[in-house]
Amino acid sequence: MKRLYVKLITLFVVILIWQIVSVIINTDLFPTPVTVFLSLIVMIQEGILLKDILWSINRIVISLFVATILGIILGIITAKISLAYDSIGTILDYMRSASPVALVPFIILWFGIGEFSKVLTLTYLITTVIWLNTYAGIKNINKLYVWAAKSLGANKWCLIRYIILPQALPFVVTGIRIGISFAFIIIVAAEMNGAIFGLGYHIFAYYQAFLIDKMMVNLIVLTSIAYMVDKLFLLITRKHYKWHLIRGEEN
Amino acid sequence: MKKIKNLNIKNLVVQFDDLTVLDNINLTINQGEFICILGSSGCGKTTLLNVMAGFINPTSGQVCYENRIIKKPTSEICTIYQEHALFPWMTIYENIESGLKFSKVNISKRKSIIKKFLHDFDLKGYGEYYPHEISHGMRQRVAICRSLAVNPAMILMDEPFSSLDPVTKLKLQKYILNVWKKTNKTIVFVTHDIDEAIFLSDKIFVLTKKPSTIKKEIINPLQRPRRDSVIISGEYIKFKQFLLKLINKINSDE
Numbered sequence A: 001m002k003r004l005y006v007k008l009i010t011l012f013v014v015i016l017i018w019q020i021v022s023v024i025i026n027t028d029l030f031p032t033p034v035t036v037f038l039s040l041i042v043m044i045q046e047g048i049l050l051k052d053i054l055w056s057i058n059r060i061v062i063s064l065f066v067a068t069i070l071g072i073i074l075g076i077i078t079a080k081i082s083l084a085y086d087s088i089g090t091i092l093d094y095m096r097s098a099s100p101v102a103l104v105p106f107i108i109l110w111f112g113i114g115e116f117s118k119v120l121t122l123t124y125l126i127t128t129v130i131w132l133n134t135y136a137g138i139k140n141i142n143k144l145y146v147w148a149a150k151s152l153g154a155n156k157w158c159l160i161r162y163i164i165l166p167q168a169l170p171f172v173v174t175g176i177r178i179g180i181s182f183a184f185i186i187i188v189a190a191e192m193n194g195a196i197f198g199l200g201y202h203i204f205a206y207y208q209a210f211l212i213d214k215m216m217v218n219l220i221v222l223t224s225i226a227y228m229v230d231k232l233f234l235l236i237t238r239k240h241y242k243w244h245l246i247r248g249e250e251n
Numbered sequence B: 001m002k003k004i005k006n007l008n009i010k011n012l013v014v015q016f017d018d019l020t021v022l023d024n025i026n027l028t029i030n031q032g033e034f035i036c037i038l039g040s041s042g043c044g045k046t047t048l049l050n051v052m053a054g055f056i057n058p059t060s061g062q063v064c065y066e067n068r069i070i071k072k073p074t075s076e077i078c079t080i081y082q083e084h085a086l087f088p089w090m091t092i093y094e095n096i097e098s099g100l101k102f103s104k105v106n107i108s109k110r111k112s113i114i115k116k117f118l119h120d121f122d123l124k125g126y127g128e129y130y131p132h133e134i135s136h137g138m139r140q141r142v143a144i145c146r147s148l149a150v151n152p153a154m155i156l157m158d159e160p161f162s163s164l165d166p167v168t169k170l171k172l173q174k175y176i177l178n179v180w181k182k183t184n185k186t187i188v189f190v191t192h193d194i195d196e197a198i199f200l201s202d203k204i205f206v207l208t209k210k211p212s213t214i215k216k217e218i219i220n221p222l223q224r225p226r227r228d229s230v231i232i233s234g235e236y237i238k239f240k241q242f243l244l245k246l247i248n249k250i251n252s253d254e
């Protein structure tokens, strides 16, 4: 409870400083929090903000869904088959370092500016993150558990389903969490070059129209959603692998 | 004539790179025997068990079970390790259930088997707990249940009670003797504790230092059933002195 108060007070102080600084500077380039808040109300009323949110979230959810499945499957394959790691793994490892921002123009040149390109940009990035974490999780598995399961008669499928995945789960979950953060960061770049709606797209549209307050609204809304989703995700997943946290505390 | 299932080890050598751990081991274990393998720490006891279980392939020589060479793990031989025995992400119930699930036993049958085990091993009411929430002794009991549930012919135990306090240890030793008496399973029990070996075994294999081989195969002279007070009997003390002398000799050999 006390910590919650500290957080709220921190938020209040930040807004206060923002208000004071922007009043002193007094320029359109740095609107006050009050101005930004009023724009927020207007944008909600116009309905544009909600559409932006829905479009962006939609892209993120689709990408996360595809990337999670792909990342986990690739993680299992590369961790279990060394030939796969040396081939596919090397490609993924290399791709992981390629800046998605720099890839956007290429993707647009090759696949156009439609939805597919945006989802592809996000999916590629998130897949590499989830792949890497799944791979590390599986490599980190305690051999004794696998042996114990084998001596209880587990076949390959049982090992993956009941022994390997549950042990790798905390890593996979971390991968998904990082993936979510990345998705909210990269969505802006993915939408930069045009869309109908999208929080990121409109940041650039407002920028060209010099609507700084609206730009700020979009940025704050995007960041806030990312923050809340992250916390919500943590809350939901935490109780599913309590054993892992407890073992970590013991060590 | 009733067919006797036995485990046969012939000229077994295990090396890790340049390190020879097991050097020419020969032994036979018959169905229903309670065997203890006694050896000091680091002499290769765990390695020997892992070869019997099919987890490590011998450098040379062979391990046969019922005249078949063991190359990979089989569900007829089940291993219980000292630590990491239970799957920490599963509840006690799920741990015992795991082997039954692997062998596709249907759910209602699983339920009744587990219920009986929880009852027989004084674990009633603990089914929904996670391993980290129960005591060490309880955990080892669950590990024993989990192996018994898949009904193996042979159970290999690697120093399963070595980190328990003396009272819990004695209690668990009695549990395992009870299980053994009731089920006629073969038990191979690795330990570095002389008293434990004397209290439990029919037969003791004493290992030398690394590269280790079998120094001696000894029939345990103590009658069964053995009561707690057996440890102060003359026969027990004489046997223990004999073993101590043997082990001292092993330790002083260069």
Ligand SMILES: Nc1ncnc2c1ncn2[C@@H]1O[C@H](COP(=O)(O)OP(=O)(O)O)[C@@H](O)[C@H]1O
Residues within 6 Å of the ligand: B016, B019, B021, B039, B040, B041, B042, B043, B044, B045, B046, B047, B048, B210
């Ligand atoms: N996988 C392995 N690779 C290399 N050396 C090993 C391996 N497993 C065990 N050893 C070595 O073999 C020896 C015997 O080990 P172990 O069988 O665990 O002994 P014990 O169980 O009797 O304490 C030790 O010196 C250990 O370092």
Ligand SMILES: [Mg+2]
Residues within 6 Å of the ligand: B045, B046, B047, B158
């Ligand atoms: Mg050992």
